Amino acid sequence: MEQKMFATNPLHEIKWKQPKAVTVVDPRTVINPAQAKQLLAAVPKVGRTRGVRLKALFACIYYAGLRPEEATNLRLKNCTLPESGWGQIILEKVRPQANKRWTDSGETHESRSLKHRAKKETREIPIPSALVAILREHIDAYGTEDDGRLFRTTKGGCYSSSACSYVWQEARALVFTDEQVRSPLAARPYDLRHAALSLWLNAGVPATEVAKRAGHSVEVLHRVYAKCMEGQQERMNGKIGSALDG
Template sequence: MGKTYDVRIWAVRQRKDRGQSSAELRWRVGNTPHSQTFSTKTLADGRRAELLTAVNNGEPFDEATGLPLRELRERNDVSWYRHARDYIEMKWPTSPAKTRTTLADAMATATPALVSTRRGMPDTMELRHALYGWAFNCNRWTEEPPAAVARTLAWVERNTLPVSALDDPLVIRKVLTAFTLRLDGAKAAPSTFKRKRAIFHNALGFAVEARRLPHNPLTQVQWAVPPAVDEVDPGCVVNPRQARALLEAVAEQGARGQHLKAFFGCLYHAGMRPAEAVWLRRENCDLPLSGWGTLHLDGSRPRVGRGWTDSGAPHDTRGLKWRPEKEIRHVPIPPEFTAMLREHLDTYGTASDGRLFRTLRGGIVQESGYGEVWARARKQALTPQQYASPLAARPYDLRHACVSLWLNSGVDPVEVARRAGHSVAVLLKVYAKCLDGATAMANARIDEALSRWS
């Protein structure tokens, strides 16, 4: 069943039920009959006139309910705040914890732009805290919010526009403008805008599905989406000599640094994401006494926060990124790194669950901890000019360096994509960058080729 223009309305007929007279209005929408009983014929005739007016105006009807779609939408109309919570509730069960945070972020950005008045409006940070931390976090809905949060959400609930108001392109434009700004008023990154716009588009699609909007109004707005910079900055990619120096500098940062040397080695030699490295267990490692080894990666543990996971743990339980839940990624690792992992296991053993890397208390390695070690190692290993540049500014840049090394070594892009856990299209768009100093190497090869023809 769906919408149709095939509508037939019969004349009102009088009925006597249990000694009382009533008036019955009958009509058919598509192949589905409908009827409604009124206490008087006058009321029935008035309703019949409303339906006839809708037919004469060329309005579509909903076959399931028998109502004109315009009227059905008016009956289903709710505030944007109510709809946004319905949307979050719909997406929550099937969304990973990290995705939940991005959904809440987008809704918390859109909602302040969809209010009917700014009189009495809480300040930006109060709104952000209440919307992101409470209104759009299903895990908090069973808790009693603080008084300040409750007041803020009560104001939002009273003053947000109805969903039907979003059929106005000028209202949609206000939301898109909000997506271009950060909380401090600075310009948001193009990738942030695109992510929030995509979520907003999906939320409007849910409004169409719930028959709260006739169509998705986002397509009516002429808005040039800024191009996102998806490519890796070549300036952040270290060469093998620099990578070795950084790993040695990590090991010189005390006991924690010595423990984390192999952790950073996972990022550089195996192209692992940090969330994959923190979950590397002994059972994932095939480490022969000599030659190449293999890592069999089967999951990750990204840190999201206790408030967003189903378990209440700060790390979410995830499979490999962008892969089916139980898929395993087999990554060959060079002898140099195979020996490094063997040495790490001989020295530190494993946690009770088999993890290679852990905190002093046996917990999962935290970004704050390995970030401090990396910052000190980077300052020690790089020249002042390199330290002031983006070169290896983040541990994640070691993964970029690894994939760039594979590509620049002539490895088939299909094989590189498989090892890195990417599609070939994403690989060539994002990672096909030069190593630090590779430009001079390329120029030397061109000089050599030209000299052969001189």
């Protein structure tokens, strides 16, 4: 086009349109609290060091609803961990995994701003006592990296997505039946986040508060988790029925 070899842009003649991506969470992937606790208890049994060092990371995804890249970059300064009661996480950065050729540092993990947020914007997330206890145990056992990161390999690096996935699949095999292992139920570590947000919504937490904690807009939250709202149809039918009868 720059050399004027085409009279018109040939791409304008293409009729194909990119298909819409699936943006709704499959409710079959969502585990209940009892299953989540069983899986987290099974994670330390996987491997010699990986499982025990990754339990707290997976717990952050479930109990705080963090994205994996958010949990990977979690630092001690971001955490308020009292001896009892609820604590808090203040997210500042994420640490996604990418090909070395696509990062400025030449590393596979690089610290970046929060997703859908301005460069210096943060996100505050209250965390239950169960996660506070797990994080305190993790810090007591493994300390932190020089930069304050809580989760890293024995050599100080970040666990790859493939390593996390391997540990997760092994934990599923320890807890689930063969049929459940073959199913979409908690098939990925990210499904822990889906389980967390679905739990909050079904517990009656206002969508505005869930969206704030999850780093979503309310519109996106309703669209993505529409199929995971247990019992909503029955309640809405009841309200409509009451209005009709009244």
